[in-house]
Amino acid sequence: MDIHASTLSELSAGLAAGEYSSEELTRHYLGRIEQHADLNAFITVLPEQALESARAADQRRREGEAGPLTGIPLAHKDIFCTRGILTTCGSKILSNFKSPYDATVVQRLDAAGMVLLGKTNMDEFAMGSSNETSWYGPCQNPWDESRVPGGSSGGSAAAVAARLAPVATGTDTGGSIRQPAALTGITGLKPTYGRVSRFGMIAFASSLDQGGILALSAEDAAHVLGAMAGFDANDSTSVDRPVPDYAGDIAAADLGGLRIGVPGEFFEEGLDPDVATAVRDALGVLEGLGATLVDVELPHLGLSVPTYYVVAPAEASSNLSRFDGVRYGYRAEGVSDLLDLYRRSRGEGFGAEVKRRIMTGTYALSAGYYDAYYLQAQKVRQLITDDFRKAFTKVDVVMGPTTPTPAFGIGDKTDDPITMYLNDIYTIAANLAGLPAMSVPCGLVEGLPVGLQMVGGHFEESQLLGIAHRYQGATDWHRRMPEGY
Numbered sequence: 001m002d003i004h005a006s007t008l009s010e011l012s013a014g015l016a017a018g019e020y021s022s023e024e025l026t027r028h029y030l031g032r033i034e035q036h037a038d039l040n041a042f043i044t045v046l047p048e049q050a051l052e053s054a055r056a057a058d059q060r061r062r063e064g065e066a067g068p069l070t071g072i073p074l075a076h077k078d079i080f081c082t083r084g085i086l087t088t089c090g091s092k093i094l095s096n097f098k099s100p101y102d103a104t105v106v107q108r109l110d111a112a113g114m115v116l117l118g119k120t121n122m123d124e125f126a127m128g129s130s131n132e133t134s135w136y137g138p139c140q141n142p143w144d145e146s147r148v149p150g151g152s153s154g155g156s157a158a159a160v161a162a163r164l165a166p167v168a169t170g171t172d173t174g175g176s177i178r179q180p181a182a183l184t185g186i187t188g189l190k191p192t193y194g195r196v197s198r199f200g201m202i203a204f205a206s207s208l209d210q211g212g213i214l215a216l217s218a219e220d221a222a223h224v225l226g227a228m229a230g231f232d233a234n235d236s237t238s239v240d241r242p243v244p245d246y247a248g249d250i251a252a253a254d255l256g257g258l259r260i261g262v263p264g265e266f267f268e269e270g271l272d273p274d275v276a277t278a279v280r281d282a283l284g285v286l287e288g289l290g291a292t293l294v295d296v297e298l299p300h301l302g303l304s305v306p307t308y309y310v311v312a313p314a315e316a317s318s319n320l321s322r323f324d325g326v327r328y329g330y331r332a333e334g335v336s337d338l339l340d341l342y343r344r345s346r347g348e349g350f351g352a353e354v355k356r357r358i359m360t361g362t363y364a365l366s367a368g369y370y371d372a373y374y375l376q377a378q379k380v381r382q383l384i385t386d387d388f389r390k391a392f393t394k395v396d397v398v399m400g401p402t403t404p405t406p407a408f409g410i411g412d413k414t415d416d417p418i419t420m421y422l423n424d425i426y427t428i429a430a431n432l433a434g435l436p437a438m439s440v441p442c443g444l445v446e447g448l449p450v451g452l453q454m455v456g457g458h459f460e461e462s463q464l465l466g467i468a469h470r471y472q473g474a475t476d477w478h479r480r481m482p483e484g485y
Contacts, residue, residue, distance in 0.1 A: 003028055004163035005481060008220035011166055012068050015061065022061070022071030026054040026115050029073045033117065033164045036485070040139045041149075041158040043078050044086050045118035053115040060113055068223055068247070070113030075168040077156050078119035079126055080106050080211070081200040089202050090122040090134035090152075093323050093330045093349030103200025104232045105169060105211050112227040117165055121155030124351045125320065126173055126204045128152050129423045130413065131180070133353040138410050141184060142482040143448055147407040150180030156214045157184040162485045167215045167224055173205050174308050175402075175427025177212045178439035182402035182451025185441045185480055187468065189213045189221045192459050193434035194239035196225075197232035205315035206237070208308075208431045217478050218440065218468035222246035225461060244462050253466025255289040259395040261296035266400030266426060275450045278443030279401045282452045285474055286399075286467070296391040296398065300383045304429040305421055307384065310364050310377035311432070316354075317361030323349065356417065385433040392457050397467060401426055402439040402451035426453060436461045440468045441477040449480070 003025070006014065014020055030047050050073065057071035081087050081099035088094045102110070110116070123133040131139040131154025141149040142162040149158040153170030157180035160168050170177040172190035181188025189212050196211040203209060211228065215221045226247055231240040262283065267276055283293055325331040325345025332344035350358070364373040391398055403423060413420040430437040435458060439451035452471075456464045472478050 004032060006166070007216045008072055008166045008223060009217070011072055012223075015071050016066070022054040022057040022115060023051060025071065026050050026073050026117070029117055029165055036162055036164060038140070039142060039145070039158050039162060040137055041121055041155045041162065041164060042075070042118045043088055043090070043121050043136050043155070046085065046116060050115050050117050057113045057115060067112060069109070069227055071115060072167070073115045073117050073165055074109065075117050075120050075156060075159050075165040076106060077122055077153050077168065077170050079122060079171055079202050080169060081202065082106055082116070082119065086119065087202070089126070090124045090136060091349065091351065091354070092135045093345070095135065095330060097329050099200070101200065104197035104234060105228050106200065108227055109224070120159055120168060123152035123154065124354050125202070125316070126152040126171055126176055126209075127316070127353050127357055129175070129179060129420050130408075131155060132410065132414055133351055135351060140410070141407050142485055143185065144407065147409050147448070148183070150183035150407065152176040153214060154180050157181055157186060157188070160184070160186050160214045160216065161482060163481065167213065167220055169211060170214050171201060171209055171211050172431065173208045173312060174431050175424040177214060178402050178427050178437060178451065178453060179424060181214055181439040182441070183407040183449065185449030185477070185482070187215050187218055187221055187441070187478060188439045189225065189461070189465070190430065190437050191225065191229065191461055192436045194237050195436070195459065195461065196228050197235045197238050199232055199234040203319040205312040206319060207315060208312060210431070217472055218438070218465045219247065219250060222250050222465045222469070241459065246462055246465055249462040250466045250469040253470050255286060255291045255467065255470050258291040258397070258467070260286060260291050260293050261391050261395030261398040262293055263296050263298045263301065263391070263398060263400060265298050265301040270404050270422070270425070271401060272405045272445065274445040275401050275403070275405060278445060278450050279452055282442035282471070283399060286471060289470055289474060294395050296395055298387045298391065298429065300380065300387050301429055303380050304384055304432060305425055307377045307380045307432060308428045309360070309421060310373050311381065313357040313361030314364045314374050315361065316357050317365060320354070320358055325349070353417070381432045384429050388429070388433050388435060388455070397463065398455040400453055402453040406445045406448035406450055430455050434458065436464055438464050438468055440471060441480070442475070443477060444480070
């Protein structure tokens with residue numbers, strides 16, 4: 001078996017057994033990144049820094065100070081600030097920005113001894129569902145390079161799916177970890193809002209954004225979440241709550257008596273029949289492991305997309321006002337005055353989708369429209385949250401498809417933003433309610449992966465990871481690799 005076909009957990013065991021060094025492992029993955037550069041999964045690759053970190057990890061191991069993540073290579077989505085390294089958010093306006101500090105997530109994984117290979121491609125400022133809005137060009141899906149890997153964490157998803165990195169970070173504002181995980185056949189975890197620090201994670205929509213993980217297995221995600229999670233005084237939305245032993249918890253997971261809620265709203269018109277079949281088959285596997293399926297209702301699910309596309313652009317309008325060409329980032333040349341500097345720097349620096357969302361959000365927050373749009377959207381957001389709260393009085397977890405279809409072709413939806421937005425119909429509600437959610441691979445439709453989505457109660461990541469771990473112990477979908485990789 002090729003070394004890159006191994007999960008993070010298997011690589012960790014191999015390092016501990018002395019089968020290879022971190023430097024050898026890192027050289028292997030750097031070689032694969034170079035070999036498959038056409039995927040456009042990375043914006044920045046750091047060979048010299050990665051090898052230096054790998055040697056430091058090997059030294060740490062020789063001194064008896066290695067943990068389960070020490071010496072394991074990873075990639076960061078290019079939305080996490082990295083000291084002295086380009087942090088672009090996939091945008092021209094930050095194409096020359098080197099952060100003076102590390103994001104908390106970056107700090108914590110570095111402290112765990114992980115080796116940073118590079119920064120991955122993404123939709124500009126995380127605004128997109130296909131990784132096509134990146135100023136650096138679209139990333140390709142390794143399962144079919146004419147198709148999208150999903151977005152906005154498409155580069156991270158493609159890198160893990162193609163085994164260019166064993167694990168990568170991502171962010172999820174409306175499904176941007178789970179949706180690309182589903183379209184590339186890997187495991188994606190969005191934790192509870194506040195579980196992982198947002199400090200140094202460049203903001204899109206502050207009440208929705210959450211950092212998370214793209215990995216090959218639930219076990220891998222559990223190890224990484226254990227290092228990432230926890231209170232951070234630098235983040236006012238960070239929750240001061242003990243971090244469970246996620247990796248230990250999943251080993252003891254038992255699905256006997258588990259009640260799985262299956263909302264009818266997840267299986268209505270718009271869902272590809274073959275995707276529905278794959279998801280139903282996955283639910284059948286979980287039934288065979290001792291779970292019980294229960295019909296539940298999420299009556300306001302259909303309103304999640306319009307609600308999201310009022311709330312998220314409104315927050316983006318506020319957050320992106322900091323990019324003005326004055327302090328850092330792209331600055332237009334030959335300007336006539338300060339107002340011209342603002343207009344031209346933003347006009348030349350932002351892409352079309354970012355401009356569309358800024359304008360939409362500014363309109364929703366403007367005098368005369370705030371009450372009609374933004375305030376109403378927040379009320380509907382509460383109704384969606386209440387739907388989940390009621391469902392969780394009857395069941396332990398809610399499941400359904402992650403996306404309505406497998407990966408679509410590059411360019412297929414770029415001229416129709418509404419159709420693109422509807423690709424996140426099943427994922428957005430978890431963000432609006434601040435709930436933890438996962439996507440795990442559950443089948444192939446015409447040779448393309450599809451995902452099973454699991455949504456849990458607040459801070460129930462251990463339960464979700466345990467369910468996913470048991471499912472992956474009974475199936476091999478997470479082991480499938482795209483041909484040629």
